[in-house]
Amino acid sequence: MRFFFLPALLAVSLSAFGREYVGSQTCNPCHVSEYSTWQGSGHAHKVNIVSGPVRPTYPYPDFPHLDQNPPVGYQWSEISIVLGGFFWKARFLDSDGYILTTGANGGIATQWNCLTVQWANYEGANPARKPYDFSCFRCHVTNPIAADSADLPNHWQNKPGIWGRWSEPSVGCEACHGPGSAHIATQHPDSIELQNTAALCGRCHSRNADHRVQAQPPWVQNYQQYDELLHSPHSFMPCGQCHDPHKSVVFDQGGVTNGAICVNCHLLREYRVAGMENLACSDCHMAEFDKSGQNFNDFQADVHNHFFNINPSDQPRDSSFYQDGTDWYVRLGNNGRGLIPLDVACLKCHTDQTMAWASAYATSIHRNHPAAAKPEPNITSPEFFT
Secondary structure (H helix, E strand, O other), X not given: OOOOOOOHHHHOOHHHHOOOOOOHHHOOOOOHHHHHHHHOOHHHHOEEEOXXXXXXXXXXXXXXXXXXXXXXXXXXXXXXXXXXXXXXXXXXXXXXOEEOOOOOOOOOOOEEEOOOOEEEOOOOOOOOOEXXXXXXXXXXXXXXXXOOOOOHHHOXXXXXXXXXXXXXXXXXXHHHHOOOHHHHHHOOHHHOOOOOOHHHHHOOOOOOOOOOOEEEOOEEEOOOHHHHHHOOOOOOOOXXXXXXXXXXXXXXXXXXXXXXXXXXXOOOOOOOEOOOOOOOHHHHHOOOOEEOOOOOEOOEOOEOOOOXXXXXXXXXXXXXXXXXXXXXXXXXXXXXXXXXXXXXXXXXXXXXXXXXXHHHHHOOOOOOOEOOOOOOOOOOOOHHHO
């Protein structure tokens, strides 16, 4: 479960200002390409309604989106919604709309981890079913509207565990572009939101109003790409400079655009290191420091980080975090930037080496260790890498 700051504007339905939500399908006739690629993205499959005894379906059917069965002790007919399941993980709402916790399920795992194809514990210490409230669903649906626990008529389908309602399940077109009734009527671009700012994505890809990056050591918590970007050398860039928001970033669907190649901007900065000729810059500079569902080893979780800078020192990873009250956060460098520790950047591959070994190479890795093959033509010492 994510805990978010609550921008006041998100809690107010824009229909109050004369525009109504019309649903993503209404956008399809004019925006066929965008609608089609959106359907194949995780945005379209965040809240998956379960119909009777049949489990939800997803694009890319060869991928293990879900197990054949819901958590042990339940049938599909007793599950109302599957949260996620597109790529990283899935959680489950029972027929009353409460999120199933491992603690409430007698210690039996209630989270499906897609990438490792196994069940995992979710809130094992929580003995109660968990309400699906506004702090969660505000970023899972289109036009989220909050309700309290007693306001049952304003709960989705009158389910006591779902503390509010929405116009459309999952992140539809209007979640980013605003209500579309006026645009449908006028077909004019001024009648729809067409922002291209990182802050727009940051309404959901963020956890704190002060943009501190939350952690659960030894990993950074997920869904904080905007917060991470703000603490990176790319803080001036809109997300759309690298990402197509209509497309998935996984399954080779083009969500990372063809133009999002580091050397397109970092001209003359590429240097192929011996033994690493086939790696992309992002393999190290966007190493998997963030955890959504699972980690694959001690140094690699499952979500790419957006700090980009690497800490070249041999300081242990524990020094990357600090505690404030009961919460943990990422410690920033002197320039206010987040840093990926060397064990995450290097030891995920060099598993038989140490932090001291990695640090000995890190600062000059692009300069003093050229590849044996003929270097590419535009080569210079990349001072800006460190």
